Amino acid sequence: MDLIKYVHEQLTQDKKAIPAFRSGDNVVVNYKIIEGDKERIQSFRGDVIQIKGHGATKTFTVRKISNGVGVERIFPFASPNIVDVTLVKRGKVRRSRLFYLRSLVGKKARIKERKYTGNKENS
Amino acid sequence: MNGLIGKKIGMTSIYDSAGRSVACTVIEAGPCVVTQVKTEDTDGYEALQLGFGEAKTKNTSNPLVGHFKKAGTDPKRKVVEFRNFNILAKELGETIRVDEVFAEGDKVSAVGVSKGKGFQGVVKRHGFGGVGESTHGQHNRLRAPGSIGASSYPSKVIKGMRMAGRDGGRRVKVKNLRVLKVLPEKNLILIKGAIPGHKGALIIIEK
Numbered sequence: 001m002d003l004i005k006y007v008h009e010q011l012t013q014d015k016k017a018i019p020a021f022r023s024g025d026n027v028v029v030n031y032k033i034i035e036g037d038k039e040r041i042q043s044f045r046g047d048v049i050q051i052k053g054h055g056a057t058k059t060f061t062v063r064k065i066s067n068g069v070g071v072e073r074i075f076p077f078a079s080p081n082i083v084d085v086t087l088v089k090r091g092k093v094r095r096s097r098l099f100y101l102r103s104l105v106g107k108k109a110r111i112k113e114r115k116y117t118g119n120k121e122n123s
Numbered sequence: 124m125n126g127l128i129g130k131k132i133g134m135t136s137i138y139d140s141a142g143r144s145v146a147c148t149v150i151e152a153g154p155c156v157v158t159q160v161k162t163e164d165t166d167g168y169e170a171l172q173l174g175f176g177e178a179k180t181k182n183t184s185n186p187l188v189g190h191f192k193k194a195g196t197d198p199k200r201k202v203v204e205f206r207n208f209n210i211l212a213k214e215l216g217e218t219i220r221v222d223e224v225f226a227e228g229d230k231v232s233a234v235g236v237s238k239g240k241g242f243q244g245v246v247k248r249h250g251f252g253g254v255g256e257s258t259h260g261q262h263n264r265l266r267a268p269g270s271i272g273a274s275s276y277p278s279k280v281i282k283g284m285r286m287a288g289r290d291g292g293r294r295v296k297v298k299n300l301r302v303l304k305v306l307p308e309k310n311l312i313l314i315k316g317a318i319p320g321h322k323g324a325l326i327i328i329e330k
Contacts, residue, residue: 007135007306008135011137011138076144079142080142
């Protein structure tokens, strides 16, 4: 396992500062899109519904409702195509995998905001 | 054929220049010791015999201990012969490192012993289709092999009929794999895709 970690350290050049977020948080992911030979940046805003894996293969899933259709995107933390991630809102949820949101629509599919919780505020 | 013996470390994924994630296997390849040099004069063909891995002297047979002593090394776990090892004219007892044999972009084959699957049915073991329907009177024969031959002629099951049995745990060679990276400081080589065997298994990489 240590050697796998070594490989990861050797092969990731630019360490981006991705803010610490957890499931239920609302984030904006700016990522590069390559169309032919042109490159542009697209942003994807939604709720984090899953954080999975570890090391080089760690990913997070963002879900949003686009024109009434639920859209989910999986981003690897280590992907060079991610320009940055900004944390918009912290969500108050009671589980780490929010797949129940898939079967909810409209007002039911909202996540309550987690306000500042004093000393217990953990990144 | 050039090659090395290595140990499978595990799998991970790296990103290529276009930012795509590529799954790869990490192998600790070498350093291998030349335990025997075979030449046209002495053996009738050219080959290098390489040794890899640590082995205890008490668990190594005396003839092999002598063989390793001749090469001036400790006993090795695995010894493999590579015919016509052409790029390096190596002497007995010298070590070969991973960056001497492989470079990024090389096409290689990997040989390993696949993971043992135990006693498996024909669907997993031979890729049979199964019955295809779970209803319409299929009872419990969803993954059954079906007919294994005709009746009074030939009155027997022909040899080699594919049936259920022990699966996995055999030597498998995967060809045309691409070397993605070589990290010589830790003797590591990254090969695109999966390679037979469990973590820690001995792998022969041929070029």
